[in-house]
Amino acid sequence: MNVEQDKILEEVTGSEYKYGFITDVDTETIPRGLNEDVIRIISAKKNEPEFLLDFRLKAYNHWQTMQMPTWPHLKIPEINYQDIIFYAAPKQKVSPASLDEVDPEILSTFAKLGIPLEEQKRLTGIAVDAVMDSISVKTTFRETLAELGIIFCSFSEAVQEHPDLIKKYMGSVVPYTDNYFAALNSAVFSDGSFCFIPKGVRCPMELSTYFRINAANTGQFERTLIIAEDDSYVSYLEGCTAPMRDENQLHAAIVEIVALENAEVKYSTVQNWYPGNKEGKGGVFNFVTKRGICKGDNSKISWTQVETGSAITWKYPSCILRGNNSVGEFYSVAVTNNHQQADTGTKMIHIGKNSKSTIISKGISAGFGQNSYRGLVKVLKNADNVRNFSQCDSLLLGDKCGAHTFPYLEVDNDSAIIEHEATTSKIGEDQIFYCNQRGIDTETAIGLIINGYAKEVLNKLPMEFAVEAQKLLQISLEGSVG
Amino acid sequence: MSLLKINDLRVAIEGKEILKGINLEINPGEVHAIMGPNGSGKSTLASALAGRDNFNITHGSVQYLDEDLLDMSPEERAKKGMFLGFQYPVEIPGVSMVNFLKTALNEKRKYNNLPPISASDFLKIMREKKELVEIHSNLTNRSVNEGFSGGEKKKNEIFQMAMLEPRLAILDETDSGLDIDALKIVANGVNKLRTKDNATIVITHYQRLLDYIIPDFVHVLYKGRIVKSSGKELAMELEEKGYDWLKEEVV
Numbered sequence: 001m002n003v004e005q006d007k008i009l010e011e012v013t014g015s016e017y018k019y020g021f022i023t024d025v026d027t028e029t030i031p032r033g034l035n036e037d038v039i040r041i042i043s044a045k046k047n048e049p050e051f052l053l054d055f056r057l058k059a060y061n062h063w064q065t066m067q068m069p070t071w072p073h074l075k076i077p078e079i080n081y082q083d084i085i086f087y088a089a090p091k092q093k094v095s096p097a098s099l100d101e102v103d104p105e106i107l108s109t110f111a112k113l114g115i116p117l118e119e120q121k122r123l124t125g126i127a128v129d130a131v132m133d134s135i136s137v138k139t140t141f142r143e144t145l146a147e148l149g150i151i152f153c154s155f156s157e158a159v160q161e162h163p164d165l166i167k168k169y170m171g172s173v174v175p176y177t178d179n180y181f182a183a184l185n186s187a188v189f190s191d192g193s194f195c196f197i198p199k200g201v202r203c204p205m206e207l208s209t210y211f212r213i214n215a216a217n218t219g220q221f222e223r224t225l226i227i228a229e230d231d232s233y234v235s236y237l238e239g240c241t242a243p244m245r246d247e248n249q250l251h252a253a254i255v256e257i258v259a260l261e262n263a264e265v266k267y268s269t270v271q272n273w274y275p276g277n278k279e280g281k282g283g284v285f286n287f288v289t290k291r292g293i294c295k296g297d298n299s300k301i302s303w304t305q306v307e308t309g310s311a312i313t314w315k316y317p318s319c320i321l322r323g324n325n326s327v328g329e330f331y332s333v334a335v336t337n338n339h340q341q342a343d344t345g346t347k348m349i350h351i352g353k354n355s356k357s358t359i360i361s362k363g364i365s366a367g368f369g370q371n372s373y374r375g376l377v378k379v380l381k382n383a384d385n386v387r388n389f390s391q392c393d394s395l396l397l398g399d400k401c402g403a404h405t406f407p408y409l410e411v412d413n414d415s416a417i418i419e420h421e422a423t424t425s426k427i428g429e430d431q432i433f434y435c436n437q438r439g440i441d442t443e444t445a446i447g448l449i450i451n452g453y454a455k456e457v458l459n460k461l462p463m464e465f466a467v468e469a470q471k472l473l474q475i476s477l478e479g480s481v482g
Numbered sequence: 483m484s485l486l487k488i489n490d491l492r493v494a495i496e497g498k499e500i501l502k503g504i505n506l507e508i509n510p511g512e513v514h515a516i517m518g519p520n521g522s523g524k525s526t527l528a529s530a531l532a533g534r535d536n537f538n539i540t541h542g543s544v545q546y547l548d549e550d551l552l553d554m555s556p557e558e559r560a561k562k563g564m565f566l567g568f569q570y571p572v573e574i575p576g577v578s579m580v581n582f583l584k585t586a587l588n589e590k591r592k593y594n595n596l597p598p599i600s601a602s603d604f605l606k607i608m609r610e611k612k613e614l615v616e617i618h619s620n621l622t623n624r625s626v627n628e629g630f631s632g633g634e635k636k637k638n639e640i641f642q643m644a645m646l647e648p649r650l651a652i653l654d655e656t657d658s659g660l661d662i663d664a665l666k667i668v669a670n671g672v673n674k675l676r677t678k679d680n681a682t683i684v685i686t687h688y689q690r691l692l693d694y695i696i697p698d699f700v701h702v703l704y705k706g707r708i709v710k711s712s713g714k715e716l717a718m719e720l721e722e723k724g725y726d727w728l729k730e731e732v733v
Contacts, residue, residue, distance in 0.1 A: 429536075430572045437532050437568075438586035438642065439560035439593070448585060452576025452625065 028089050029218070033082040036060065039187055042087050046156050046190075049163055059176035059186030066180045072314055072343040073372040073404055076285070077248070084250060086188045088218040129154060129193045129209045141205065150234075151196040152207055155223050158194035165196060169227055173256040173291050173320070181252040181287040181314075185221045189254070192222035197232040197263075206462050208237040219250040226256070228263035230296060235266040237465055248311060249274075253288045261296030261323065266304070268461050269317075270469050273309035275476075280339025280368075283311025290317035294326035294352070302329040303346065304460040306469040308476040311340060316374065318347035321355035321383075328357040331457040333469075335476050336369025336401070345375035345406075350383040350416070359390040362454050365401035366477055372404040377418060379411040386416040394424040395453055397446075397477065447474040483548060484509050485650055485681050486531075491542035493523075493530050500526045502706035503542070508650070511678040515692055515717060516685045518703035519725045524685045525569060527703070528654040532566040533559050547649070560586075561593040563649030563680075567639040567656045574626035579638070582626045583608070583645050590646065611644040615671035633664040640671040647675075652683045657691040669694030689721035702728055 030041055039060055043053040068076075129140075129152065145152050151162060159166050176186035193209040211222060228234055251273065259265050267290075276283025286309075292301035303317035319328030330346035348357035363371040373392045394403030405422050427449055435445035451458065451470050458466050486508040493501040500523045508514055518524055530537050531544065533556035544551040551559065574582065588598045599607075608622060617637055627635050636656050643651050656668055672682060672695050684695055692700075692714065700716040701708045702725075709728060710716065720728075 428572070431574055433534060433556065434568065434572045434574070435582075435586075436556035437560050437566050438582070438646065439557050439589040440586055441555075441557045441589070444585065444589070448577050448582065449574060452574060452578075452581075455576045 030087045063183035085218040149198040155192040182289045189221045189223040192224045195226045197228045199229040200231045203234040224255040230261040233264045237268045255290040257292030259299035262298045264300040266302045269305040271307045276311040286310035286313045288315040293320040297323040298325045300327040304331040307334040313342040320349045322351045324352040325354045330359045331460045333362045333454040333457045335364045336371045338367040341370045343372040347376040350379045350386040353384045356387045361392045363394045366397040369401045374406040376408040379416045381412045388418045390420045392422045487545040492540045494538045513682045513697045515697035515700045522703045523706045565648035565651045567653035569654040571635040573628045579622045632659040692717045
C-alpha cells in the first residue's frame with residue numbers, strides 16, 4: 001500500500017459518526033442489575049397481564065441455565081449483566097395522546113435524525129413508530145391505518161389492547177428457549193413495535209420503527225411482532241442509531257414475523273448503531289434474533305439488511321418455509337470498518353414442498369474489521385422440489401481486515417436443487433486510477449464501486465431508504481482503499 | 483501556445499530508470515504517433531502523463547496548457563481535458579456505463595462551474611456519440627467493461643473519449659488485439675473527433691493503425707529515449723525495415 005492510501009485510510013478511521021449526540025431529557029431508570037424483582041418491576045411498570053409476567057419469569061429461569069455461545073467468529077468481551085440498567089424511559093406519559101405531550105427535546109432528537117414525528121411533515125407513505133430507550137415515543141398515522149383494520153402501535157400498547165394476539169403469536173416463531181439472547185430478551189424486553197395486517201389488506205404505506213438508545217449504561221431489548229393474515233402485504237423498515245459512549249451498550253432484540261396463506265412481508269433494516277471509535281472503544285453489541293415463518297402456502301418473507309454500525313453484530317434473519325410454494329429471501333450488505341466485527345447471515349429451513357429461497361450476502365471489510373457470513377440451508381425430508389440459490393461475496397479494502405464464509409447445508413431430500421456461489425475481491429488501485437483518469441476523485445470512485453458492488457441488495461430497499469443506505473455506505477467507508 | 487511540452491523527463495519505477503530524458507512538444511490540431519519496440523517505455527510515458535502514482539519522476543518538467551502538469555492529481559489532469567485510452571481497461575462490476583460516464587461528465591462540468599447535466603440531455607449526447615463512433619451494441623447498458631471482449635473494451639475507450647471531448651488524448655496501444663474491423667472503428671472514431679483545438683498521441687507497436695490514422699509526426703522511442711522524429715513516412719520505413727536499423731543507428 002502506498003502513502004496516499006495510508007493517508008486516506010487514516011481519514012476514514014477519523015470520520016465522524018454523526019448520530020453520536022446525547023439528548024438531555026429526564027430519564028426514569030431502575031437500578032442496575034438483573035434478578036426476578038427487576039423483571040417484576042418492568043412487568044408492573046407496563047401493567048402487564050399475568051401471562052406475560054409468567055412468560056418473562058420462565059424465560060429468565062431458562063436463561064440462567066444457559067451459557068453464552070462461543071461458536072461465532074467474534075471476540076466478545078465479557079458482559080456483566082449486573083452492571084446494565086434494564087429499563088430506562090424518557091419521563092413522559094407512557095402513551096402521549098398528542099404530540100403536545102411529547103417532550104420537545106425528544107421531538108427535536110428525532111427531527112435531528114431525520115425522523116420528524118409531526119404527521120403533516122412526514123412524506124406521505126411512511127408511518128413511523130419511534131422508540132427511545134425502553135419505550136415507544138410516538139406512532140404516526142395510526143388512525144389512517146386503523147381504517148383499513150391495520151394495527152400498528154407499540155408493543156406495550158398491543159399488550160394492553162390486543163392481548164389475545166400477543167398471547168397467540170408471541171414466542172411462536174422465536175421461543176424463549178431458542179438461544180441465549182432470545183431468552184434474555186424474553187425476560188426483560190421493554191418495548192418495540194406491533195403490526196397486524198388483516199386478511200386481504202395491502203398496507204398502503206411503508207411501516208417503520210426507528211430505534212434510538214439514549215440513556216447511558218442501559219441495554220435496549222425491544223421486540224417486534226408482525227402478523228400478516230391471508231392475502232395481505234406489508235413492507236416494514238427499521239432504523240437505529242445511538243450516542244457515542246465509551247462503554248459498550250447491549251442491544252438484544254427479537255423480531256418475529258408470521259405470514260399466513262398468500263401473505264407477503266418485506267422487512268428492511270438500515271442498522272447504524274454507534275460502531276465505537278477508531279481504536280475499537282465503545283460501540284453497541286447488536287445481538288439480535290430475527291425470524292419469520294411462512295406458515296401458509298404461497299407466502300413470502302423477504303429480509304433486506306444494510307448493516308453499517310455496531311461494534312459487534314451477531315444476527316441471522318431467517319425464514320421457516322413451512323407453507324408449500326413459500327418463498328424466503330435474504331439480501332444483506334454488512335460493513336465492518338476499524339475494529340468492527342460481524343458474524344451475520346441467515347437460515348432457510350425448507351419444510352414445505354416447492355419452497356424456494358434466495359440468499360445474497362455482500363460483506364465489505366475495511367480497517368481491522370472482521371466480517372463473517374454464516375448461513376444454513378436446511379431441507380427436510382418431505383420438502384420436495386426445493387430450490388435455493390446462495391451467493392456470498394466479500395470485498396476487502398486494505399490488508400488488515402478479514403472476510404470469512406461459513407455455509408452449512410443439510411439436505412434430506414434428493415429432489416432439492418441447491419446452488420452456492422462465493423467470491424472474494426479487493427478494490428484495486430487499478431479501478432481507482434481508472435476512475436481518477438476520468439476525472440472522478442478517489443472518494444467518489446469508492447462510493448461508485450461500493451454501491452455497484454452492493455447494488456443487488458440496495459435495489460431491494462424501498463426507494464427513500466435506498467438513497468439513505470447508499471450515502472451511509474459511502475460515509476462508513478470513506479476513503480478506505482488498499 | 484503549445485498544448486503539451488515535455489522537457490527532459492526522467493521516470494523510474496522501483497529504482498530502475500525507464501524514461502531517460504524525453505523531450506516532446508505537441509500543439510493543438512496535431513496527431514503524434516509514438517512507436518517503438520516492446521519495453522522501450524511507451525506505456526510508462528502514457529501513464530506518467532496521466533499521473534499514475536507508482537512512478538517516480540526523477541527529473542524534468544511537463545507543461546500542460548502552460549501549467550505544471552506534474553503538480554496536478556490524476557483527476558485534475560482529467561478535468562483539464564487530458565484523456566488516457568487504457569491499454570488494459572479495468573472492469574468495475576455493478577457500476578453501469580451510464581452512471582460512470584454521467585459521474586465523470588458531471589465532475590468535469592463542476593470543475594468548469596457548470597451545473598450537472600440533466601438525464602435527458604445526457605442520454606441525448608450519449609446517443610449522438612455512439613452514432614459518431616459507430617458503436618451500435620448495448621455496451622452502455624452494461625457495467626463498466628465487465629464481461630466485454632478485448633475489442634469491446636477498446637471501442638468503449640474511444641466512446642468515453644467521444645463523451646468527454648478531451649483537449650489531449652493519449653491512446654496507449656489501443657490497436658493491440660483488435661481485428662481489422664474493430665481497428666477501423668477505433669481509427670475512424672479518432673479521426674472524427676479530431677479538431678483544430680485538440681491533439682492526440684497515438685502509442686502503437688505496429689504501423690497498421692497508421693494506415694487509418696494519419697499522424698503529423700512519428701517518434702521512435704527506444705530504451706527510454708526518443709531516438710528519431712519525423713513525418714508520417716517514418717512509420718512506413720519502420721514497417722518495412724523493423725526497428726533493428728534504428729537500434730544500430732543509436733549505437
